Amino acid sequence: MATSAELNILSLLTQSALSSACIKFYPKGCNYPPLEVSYSELLDISSKKAAWLRQQDSFREGSITLIHFKSHLDNIIWFWASIIAGNVPALSPPLVNTSEGRHAHFQHLWRILENPLVLTSESLIRDDFVENDALFVIPVESSAEFDLDCATDPAKNRSGISHFNTNYTVESNTRSQLKGIATLALTSGSSGHSKAVCLGHEQIFASLRGKLTAAPIPENGCLLNWIGLDHVASLVEMHLLAMFTCVTQVQIQAVEVLSNPLGFLHLLSENKVSMTFAPDFFLARLLGTLDQIPPGDHCLKDIDLSHLQFLTSGGELNNVDTGFRVIEHLRQLGVKPANLIIPGFGMTEICAGGIFNKNFPAIDKKIMREFGVLGEPVPGLKMRISPLERGNTRALEENKDLERKSGLINEVGQLEVQGPIVFSRYLNDQEATKQSFTSDGWFQTGDLAKIDTQGQLYLEGRLKELININSVKYLPYEIEDAIEAARIPGVEPSFIACFSHRNLESPTSPEMIYVVYQQQYDWDDIKARFNALHAIVRTVVLVTSSRPQVLPLPAGCLQKTSLGKLSRPKIRSALVEGKWQEHEHVNEKELAAYRNENLTVPSNKTEEKLVTLFQEALGVDVEMDVDMPILDTGISSVELMRLKRVVELSFNIEELPMIIILTNTTIRSLAEAIHKLQGSQNVGEYKPVVTLQPNGEGSKVPLWLFHPGVGEILIFLGLAQHFPDRPVYAFRPRGFNPGEKPFHNQEDLLEAYYRGLKEKQPKGPYAMAGYSYGSVLAFELSKRLEAEGETVQFLASFNLPPHIKQRMRTLDWTAGLIHIAHFCDIISQERADKLNSELRSGEISHRDQIATVLAESEPERTARLGLTPQSLFTWVNVALSLQKIGWTYDPSGMVSRMDIFYCQPLKDVASSREEYRNDKLNHWTDFARDVKYHEVGGEHYTMIGPEHLPKFQQTLKRVMAARGL
Structure with missing residues (x-):
């Protein structure tokens, strides 16, 4: 050495x-x-x-x-x-x-x-x-x-x-x-x-010494490289590291490995390889191959991986479940280390990997993470997180310099590194060098990240690739992952790129999301093209509430790097430079032809008017199919509430119950319901169950959602649309529609919900989740089902402890009104506290209290939400009936299992997440034999809102999968 x-x-x-x-x-x-x-x-x-x-x-x-x-x-x-x-x-x-x-x-x-x-x-x-x-x-x-x-x-x-x-x-x-x-x-x-x-x-020698602390190579070891030598990881981390330790190295072309994952394992076995490189996309491909091989198949009998010590991984985040399952397979072939896969963070500027997670996937699986953390830096490298607003500022104010030097903890900012492993400059590019280093000598990686209290690095994305839509920032990989997870027919997996784009012909136009993907269907398969477009738009709307531009490209247009990544900057540049203009024109022409030939057009004035209203509500100018399910368009709860109000105004309906829209799932059926309603004003019999996911009937175990104390089920609309392969139902309380009387006791409510559940799903297993107040309703119904011998495979509480009586007793009509106003984001928490005192300062009628609250919001906001004095009055009365039921509630009994999803609590409930988790939520262990806790983002009223829903639904799906769903 x-x-x-x-x-x-x-x-x-x-x-x-x-x-x-x-x-x-x-x-x-x-x-x-x-x-x-x-x-x-x-x-x-x-x-x-x-x-x-x-x-x-x-x-x-x-x-x-x-x-x-x-x-x-x-x-x-x-x-x-x-x-x-x-x-x-x-x-x-x-x-x-x-x-x-x-x-x-x-x-x-x-x-x-x-x-x-x-x-x-x-x-x-x-x-x-x-x-x-x-x-x-x-x-x-x-x-x-x-x-x-x-x-x-x-x-x-x-x-x-x-x-x-x-x-x-x-x-x-x-x-x-x-x-x-x-x-x-x-x-x-x-x-x-x-x-x-x-x-x-x-720098190279410092890097080599540092790498060996993360992955010490045995004296008689062997390294295998299949990445091009132009990549710094293959040059330094494989070729030079093997020479540094004087061990044998194996060099093979990438195509041989990527085309034959099983042959890759034979190579590792034949050469007694100690370490090689395997990015996440290749691990997924390897897993797919191994999953298809029956146990004991002869194709694996000659493979001995007892020498394999490390699979270093990088270039993209590592999926925890993929890593865990790959290791389980490889342990059957002789692999000994449980932490075989070592995810890492690296850059060309730091000689490839310099930060490694040596406890993957055990620690990540334990805390139910979808993607592994990146770990700690090796000797020769230091890291810190700099505040975003000052991430590129070279002249720091003196009083802010200390904050930068110490770095942020548990906050997302820009990742910066320093040490002998870090390069000094770009050749012949003084400006790029100057812009890349802070005034105190730290290299700005351009990555968004955070470091926890244990010194572990979490990567969030690239700073320059943030997509800013209406002042809300999105990470491209989150949108790409959502499209990947949807498994859309016709969309080539791992060939999806997402970035922000502005119409160059209209410089004042706002930024929009642009999605480019490689198509799997034939170029002239117009139906497949249209279905893929519809599914992508629906998926992106769910994540961002913004409709994207979508461009399919034939194979060969999107090139990957040697690490299997697509370059978003290169793809965006090709778009801006007009290299795909012909594909854009063909795509637009084919889609227009399909719409003209296949869409069901309006057959009467009511349908025509509804189509126009939908186009305005969704902000699109393409024709709409009157037989397409309304919820399948990706419409948000805010858009749906706004649509409700404009329909009322357009058709001169004093109050259009939301249940009419939710149960008449197409424009055609909604038009028929409106026609009947105009003639009779009779909503019909109360039905407790609303189908929120119309496309999932019969495919997987249904998910049943229980409303919070305000009684509204529209909050579940965005969540439900993230489950296109699973039926999703929500219980709605009685009292919202004309002639309906609210529930006055828990027994009647649960009986109605029980009958509705059994009508839709006679037999288990059952999956249930309650948001806030809905948690106790889900708990009580689960007890009854289990007492009858049914299996409740999944029972979740979204941010509610079991003991609610004292909290419920602090709520009256005025408190309910204020909570609904806060829930609708009309007023802030600070304003809610002050308004609570103001509304109680004198003899103010309920109608006047509503007028005061509505005055707090801009008319445009209340119009978007479809809030009127009458609808808000009805809503508060329903919420009060539910709160009164909780005044006397005491939990009892036991269920088999429960998952608690918790976030920042209400200020008057607990002062911190830790206090809430340890002093309030922990009491669920008295009522469930198996309780697991899952921390999620946001606050009590926003945890499943648009900003936090993309990550929340991922956590929810992961936990449901862990419960066997």
């Missing part, structure tokens, strides 16, 4: 040449034994190539050599030859497919690398450099003849190095700007504008 005194990476080659270790290069197809090249032979071959390189007329010692080959063997040989010859190598990344992109890339490299010498093959000159008119490129085929000459005439080898001279160091006669630089790594920038990251000798 190299010592710290030999801080030149050439010593890695010279010292590893003294060992018996080698590099195994697998040819394309893996049908032949690998070519084994010892480190001693590599030194000898590279020395001869260096001698040939120095004899070329175009060679300039101390300059930059750009190395462009497809095979690992060629890249490694010429990487070391360049160093031995006295130059600084830069490994060329894959080229873009377009002629314009390649031409711009070559021009850019000529500028930032100062006219480098390009080494490649004759075939690649013909294939890859057609658009080149800037770089000097020479083929290396003639070097083979020079090697033969060197064998007979050693005097021709003028590189000045012999593999017997282990103390050789390159003379420091390079240009001053390259002094101390071992190699240049080219980042994958948008539009081909890569930055050249200067990786220094000392």
